[in-house]
Amino acid sequence: MLMAYASVAAFFLVAIGFILGSLLFGKVIRPNNMYAEKLETYECGEAPVGPAWFNFNPRFYIIALIYIVFDVEIAFVYPVATVFRRWVDAGRGMFALVEIFLFVVILMLGLVYVWVKGDLEWIRSIKGDPRGVQNVSSRTRPEIIKEHDLEEAMPQGAE
Amino acid sequence: MKTGLYLSISPLLVVALGGALLMLAEAFSHHREEHESRSAGPSSELALGTAITLFTGAIFAAAVWFVGPEKLDGSQDLAPWLIIDRFTLFFAFTICVGGGLASLLAGGYLPEHRIDRGEFYPLLTFSSVGAIILAAAGDVLTLFLGLEIMSLGVYALTGFRRGSARSTEASMKYFLLGSFAAALLLYGAALIYGATGHTDLAGIRAALVAGNLNYGLVLIAVTLMIVGLAFKISAVPFHMWTPDAYEGAPTPATSFMAVVVKSAAFATMLRVLLVAFGQPELSSWGAGWPPIIATLAVLTMTVANLIAGRQESVKRMLAYSSIAHAGYILVGVTTTMRLHEDGQASVMFYLLAYTVSTIGAFGALILCGSRGAEAVSYEDLSGLGKRHPAVALVFSLFLLSLAGVPPTAGFFGKLYIVKGAIGAGLYPLSVILLLNSVLGAYYYLRVLVFMYMREPAPGAPFARPMKSGYVTSALVLAAVAVVALGLFPTTSLEVAVRAALAP
Numbered sequence: 001m002l003m004a005y006a007s008v009a010a011f012f013l014v015a016i017g018f019i020l021g022s023l024l025f026g027k028v029i030r031p032n033n034m035y036a037e038k039l040e041t042y043e044c045g046e047a048p049v050g051p052a053w054f055n056f057n058p059r060f061y062i063i064a065l066i067y068i069v070f071d072v073e074i075a076f077v078y079p080v081a082t083v084f085r086r087w088v089d090a091g092r093g094m095f096a097l098v099e100i101f102l103f104v105v106i107l108m109l110g111l112v113y114v115w116v117k118g119d120l121e122w123i124r125s126i127k128g129d130p131r132g133v134q135n136v137s138s139r140t141r142p143e144i145i146k147e148h149d150l151e152e153a154m155p156q157g158a159e
Numbered sequence: 160m161k162t163g164l165y166l167s168i169s170p171l172l173v174v175a176l177g178g179a180l181l182m183l184a185e186a187f188s189h190h191r192e193e194h195e196s197r198s199a200g201p202s203s204e205l206a207l208g209t210a211i212t213l214f215t216g217a218i219f220a221a222a223v224w225f226v227g228p229e230k231l232d233g234s235q236d237l238a239p240w241l242i243i244d245r246f247t248l249f250f251a252f253t254i255c256v257g258g259g260l261a262s263l264l265a266g267g268y269l270p271e272h273r274i275d276r277g278e279f280y281p282l283l284t285f286s287s288v289g290a291i292i293l294a295a296a297g298d299v300l301t302l303f304l305g306l307e308i309m310s311l312g313v314y315a316l317t318g319f320r321r322g323s324a325r326s327t328e329a330s331m332k333y334f335l336l337g338s339f340a341a342a343l344l345l346y347g348a349a350l351i352y353g354a355t356g357h358t359d360l361a362g363i364r365a366a367l368v369a370g371n372l373n374y375g376l377v378l379i380a381v382t383l384m385i386v387g388l389a390f391k392i393s394a395v396p397f398h399m400w401t402p403d404a405y406e407g408a409p410t411p412a413t414s415f416m417a418v419v420v421k422s423a424a425f426a427t428m429l430r431v432l433l434v435a436f437g438q439p440e441l442s443s444w445g446a447g448w449p450p451i452i453a454t455l456a457v458l459t460m461t462v463a464n465l466i467a468g469r470q471e472s473v474k475r476m477l478a479y480s481s482i483a484h485a486g487y488i489l490v491g492v493t494t495t496m497r498l499h500e501d502g503q504a505s506v507m508f509y510l511l512a513y514t515v516s517t518i519g520a521f522g523a524l525i526l527c528g529s530r531g532a533e534a535v536s537y538e539d540l541s542g543l544g545k546r547h548p549a550v551a552l553v554f555s556l557f558l559l560s561l562a563g564v565p566p567t568a569g570f571f572g573k574l575y576i577v578k579g580a581i582g583a584g585l586y587p588l589s590v591i592l593l594l595n596s597v598l599g600a601y602y603y604l605r606v607l608v609f610m611y612m613r614e615p616a617p618g619a620p621f622a623r624p625m626k627s628g629y630v631t632s633a634l635v636l637a638a639v640a641v642v643a644l645g646l647f648p649t650t651s652l653e654v655a656v657r658a659a660l661a662p
Contacts, residue, residue: 106179109179109182109183112183112186113182113183113186116186116187117186
């Protein structure tokens with residue numbers, strides 16, 4: 001029984017051995033000639049600006065989440081479409097149609113929700129938005145401010 | 160078109176439809192200009208709507224119970240994915256009551272603490288939908304689906320206080336460990352499918368009875384599934400996230416997690432252990448899961464009670480106390496190996512009693528504090544009995560119920576579990592449970608000592624109780640339930656016995 005896994009183990013050994021072997025081979029035969037330009041992040045000549053660790057705009061996440069609505073829709077409607085003719089032949093076409101319609105309606109509720117919330121706009125308008133507070137990054141916030149005060153400073157529904 | 164089918168899943172449909180409507184109501188009410196008067200934010204009506212939705216779900220569950228799910232034509236059409244039996248209905252009722260009371264607490268808490276955003280209520284409702292699916296799941300796939308629907312909402316509820324580092328940390332911790340637990344559960348499910356070729360619990364059992372399997376795989380699968388569920392019920396040693404998550408979350412969300420998530424996880428634990436792995440060879444003391452569950456029970460009770468006694472924050476103490484209660488309930492789960500119906504009934508009764516007592520205790524803690532003067536430590540509560548006798552009285556009632564003092568629901572919960580353990584011949588477990596309740600009484604009564612026998616130190620800040628009709632009504636409902644379950648325990652126990660899964 002366990003011997004059945006021997007081929008898997010052999011595969012792993014060969015795979016790891018191949019990588020290590022070829023890296024070692026390259027290390028031995030290639031010339032080692034480093035200079036400043038070669039050590040740049042982008043060898044094509046683009047000069048990197050600033051560190052790689054910075055805050056991304058959270059809107060990217062929201063857009064990605066909205067995409068899920070359509071993603072799920074296509075992933076589930078397509079299989080239904082492929083078997084729909086069989087269901088019609090079995091006399092249950094109406095049932096399948098109503099079922100998938102309800103499914104899409106439920107998904108669309110999600111779209112309606114983000115639409116009403118204004119999340120389909122890249123720049124979302126917020127009533128009475130105190131810009132100054134929002135632009136203070138969390139890192140530079142003085143520690144003395146209590147948690148509750150931050151809650152209050154954040155506008156309702158602001159991201 | 161079978162109406163019986165729709166009637167039998169009506170508790171689920173009501174709550175799901177209500178959640179969708181609440182979501183839309185929340186979105187469309189957002190644009191009304193009403194944020195000037197902070198005291199009546201958009202969420203006040205939503206809290207009422209959520210409570211009505213969930214209580215309606217509970218009423219539907221009770222109605223289907225009285226008709227009898229077996230009499231409804233087509234109620235078994237969704238089996239094995241969703242099994243609508245009395246077991247499911249009992250847990251759907253408990254979940255809806257717990258969720259409804261938690262939403263009433265939120266109706267007072269969120270405006271008071273200026274985190275009055277309406278998303279709380281649809282999230283809570285959808286999470287309850289997931290909990291009901293979890294309680295009804297007779298197939299590992301729907302089980303996982305319900306678990307994820309339930310957990311996603313709760314992760315968001317935990318991090319609801321967005322400006323607070325503590326709440327965000329709690330949410331992050333809960334999310335990472337929760338996903339880890341879900342992955343373990345799924346891994347176990349995959350292995351059991353590999354060993355038996357079934358994902359439905361009854362099919363897994365049939366394959367196990369037929370024999371000729373790779374028992375190594377089955378063993379690993381059972382262990383992984385128990386570990387995954389033990390995370391959700393926060394049994395020691397998988398409890399590490401609980402105190403932080405419970406403390407960081409807004410208190411209504413904490414009560415929801417402590418009550419609804421735990422009930423649903425215990426429901427699915429009972430169903431998995433008794434339906435899939437319930438044949439005598441796998442559920443005896445010598446082999447199978449009972450020794451594992453018993454070990455978890457002993458560890459959970461003892462460790463949680465010892466740590467709870469050392470806490471200075473009342474909310475954290477309640478978090479550890481909820482871990483300890485999970486330990487007591489695990490004793491009940493262990494007794495099902497010998498007393499099939501009575502063991503399950505004791506677990507169900509305990510969960511019902513625990514639901515109303517815990518919601519009440521967290522609610523009373525909410526009521527004790529107000530914005531800027533929250534009740535956090537024991538000292539904050541000192542002298543409360545003189546300054547605000549009504550709040551102190553109701554807090555005492557719920558703490559006494561959690562401690563298991565006679566005329567309350569908690570006493571009979573413990574009594575039935577101990578009775579079951581003795582009846583099943585598990586004497587060491589019952590002795591450990593009794594010793595642990597004594598340990599528990601120490602930290603529950605300590606709150607009473609501070610409320611009634613201490614005066615606040617001069618100049619020290621003390622908690623000022625808030626005023627909220629929502630919280631008060633939730634507390635009144637919970638208090639009535641605690642007293643009623645304490646006065647008429649046999650009726651609810653008979654109901655629980657009828658709800659037990661068939662062997």
